[in-house]
Each structure stands twice: as structure tokens, then as C-alpha cells.
Amino acid sequence: MVSIVFSDVIVNATDLRQNQKCWLEKAYENPITVSYGRKQLAIMNREQIGKLYTQKYYSELVLKACEEFMKGLKSDTFPWEEYLSDEEKIEFHNELLTCAMRSIFTGDWTQLEHAIEDWKATAETERSLEIVKALQDRGTPEQYVTLK
Amino acid sequence: MSPSNEEYRIELKERLQRNWEALESEVPTAIEKCRKFLKESPENRLKSSGKLKKLKGKRFKGILQYDITDEARVWYRVDRRNHVVYIEYVGHHP
Numbered sequence: 001m002v003s004i005v006f007s008d009v010i011v012n013a014t015d016l017r018q019n020q021k022c023w024l025e026k027a028y029e030n031p032i033t034v035s036y037g038r039k040q041l042a043i044m045n046r047e048q049i050g051k052l053y054t055q056k057y058y059s060e061l062v063l064k065a066c067e068e069f070m071k072g073l074k075s076d077t078f079p080w081e082e083y084l085s086d087e088e089k090i091e092f093h094n095e096l097l098t099c100a101m102r103s104i105f106t107g108d109w110t111q112l113e114h115a116i117e118d119w120k121a122t123a124e125t126e127r128s129l130e131i132v133k134a135l136q137d138r139g140t141p142e143q144y145v146t147l148k
Numbered sequence: 149m150s151p152s153n154e155e156y157r158i159e160l161k162e163r164l165q166r167n168w169e170a171l172e173s174e175v176p177t178a179i180e181k182c183r184k185f186l187k188e189s190p191e192n193r194l195k196s197s198g199k200l201k202k203l204k205g206k207r208f209k210g211i212l213q214y215d216i217t218d219e220a221r222v223w224y225r226v227d228r229r230n231h232v233v234y235i236e237y238v239g240h241h242p
Contacts, residue, residue, distance in 0.1 A: 088205045095204075114193065114202075121201035121213050124241065125223070134161075134237040135203075135211055135223055144159035144234060147168070147183070 008033050008042065051107055058109050062100040069093050078116070083123040092119045155187045156226070160235040167239045175217050182216045186233045190214075190226050211236065 009026065013036040016023050024043070026032055031044035065077040069089065075081040084092060099112040125131055160168060171179045189195045190212065199215040203223075210225045222238040 085205070091205065117198075118202050118204050122204045122208060125203060125208065125213070131223065131237050131239075132207070135208060138236075139161050139234075143161055143163075145162050145165065147158040147160050147235070 006031070010035055010040070012036065054109055055104060055107075058100060058103065058112060062096050062112075065096060066093060078120070080120050080123040083126040084119070085126075088119075088122070095119075154231050156190055156231050156233045158183070158186050158233045158235065160238070164235065164238050168235075171216060171220055171238065175220065178216050178220070182214055182222060185214060186222075186224065186235075190224065190233050191228075215241075 008031040010033045011023055013034055016034050023032055027043040028045050031042050034041045034043060061077060065075060065081075068075045068077060081089060081092065095115050096112070099115050103109045103112050125135070168179075185196060185199075191200075193200050196214065201213040201215075203211040203213060212224055212226065214222050214224070216222055216238075219240050220238075221241045222235055224233050224235045226233055
């Protein structure tokens with residue numbers, strides 16, 4: 001089975017030159033391909049191509065991280081992951097996939113970026129026993145002073 | 149209940165006072181910016197310019213981290229009901 005994931009109109013360079021405005025308006029809505037000789041060049045909306053590149057970047061990042069995790073390899077993608085517990089690693093990867101799937105549909109990758117930043121901060125915090133101990137030790141009210 | 153626009157009171161573990169004061173001397177502008185953020189919008193990611201992180205996992209539930217500088221951090225939790233920020237640790241990043 002062959003799925004068509006990219007369809008466009010193909011014009012030659014002469015057509016493009018003669019009806020420039022018309023073709024450029026069309027290219028703003030849907031990609032057009034300009035062919036000259038054996039070469040082909042696509043013209044498309046800059047915002048759309050930006051979104052596609054972002055999607056490609058994050059999709060590859062998440063897939064690579066998940067592949068490393070499934071194969072039990074040390075992560076090259078997120079080297080700080082080694083400081084997370086086994087349970088946290090599972091939670092992190094589940095969140096990565098959930099956020100990535102949501103972002104593919106919405107086009108907004110902020111939530112995924114925040115999840116990665118938050119897990120990185122968590123892993124780095126885990127490196128210091130002193131800080132971990134301080135964070136788990138919720139003080140009594142008498143142990144706090146008001147900051148002026 | 150406190151009105152939402154009221155400033156947060158900042159409570160610091162007494163034994164961390166020295167760490168806070170050391171940072172006040174080392175990086176006065178950054179620590180003032182941090183204090184302002186904690187007082188005004190301690191949970192607002194947009195206003196933090198990328199300095200706010202929300203720690204994950206069971207162990208750190210409810211703990212937030214603000215990057216004072218590249219090396220210094222403050223870890224805290226927020227009592228929304230009473231408008232209080234409790235600083236659990238402040239100091240240099242591991």
C-alpha cells in the first residue's frame with residue numbers, strides 16, 4: 001500500500017513567471033512545485049514549513065529517547081535521565097509520548113518543552129542528597145522565618 | 149481567603165538564611181528579581197522567563213524550582229490558600 005502524504009500542483013518555470021501572482025497566491029494555501037529541467041522546487045507557506053520542521057525535530061527526539069529506553073540503553077538524548085529512579089523513568093517516558101501525541105494535533109510544543117525542562121530539573125535535583133533531604137523534610141512553622 | 153492580587157509572604161527555613169544572604173551579596177540583582185517573582189507570581193511560568201520549573205515524581209510533589217542564576221537555585225512550595233511561599237532550599241545547583 002502506498003499512502004500519499006504530500007500532494008501538490010506542478011508548474012514549470014515559464015508558467016510561474018507568466019502568472020506569478022496567481023501561483024504565489026495558490027502556494028500560500030497549498031504547496032506548488034516548480035519544475036525546471038529535471039529539478040523540482042517546492043514553494044509553500046513559511047509558517048507551515050516552520051511547523052513541519054518543529055514537528056520533525058520533536059518527533060525524532062521523542063522517538064530516539066523512547067528507543068533508547070526500550071532497549072535499556074544509557075540515554076544520549078537526555079543524559080540526565082540516569083539520575084531518575086526506574087519508576088520516574090517510566091513516568092517521564094509516558095509523559096513524553098502523551099505530550100508529543102497531543103502536540104502533533106495542536107501544533108503547540110510548549111507543553112512538551114516544559115515537561116522536558118521539568119524532568120531535567122528533577123533529575124538534577126536528585127543528584128544532591130542534601131537538597132533531596134531538605135525538600136522531603138517539610139519543616140514545622142517554627143522553623144521558618146519571614147523574609148523581609 | 150486572600151484576594152488573588154495580594155502579594156505572597158515568603159517564609160524561609162531559618163537555617164537557610166545564611167545561604168540567602170550570601171546570594172544577596174553575590175548576585176544582588178538576580179536575588180531581587182527572584183524575590184519579586186516569588187512575591188508576585190510564584191507559579192506563573194510565562195512571567196518567569198524560563199526560570200521556573202515544576203519538579204516531577206512522587207518525591208517532589210508540589211515543589212517548584214526557580215533559577216536565580218546559572219549556578220544558584222531556590223526550591224519552594226506554594227500555599228495558595230494563605231498566599232505563602234515556603235522556601236525549602238536555596239543555594240548552589242548540584
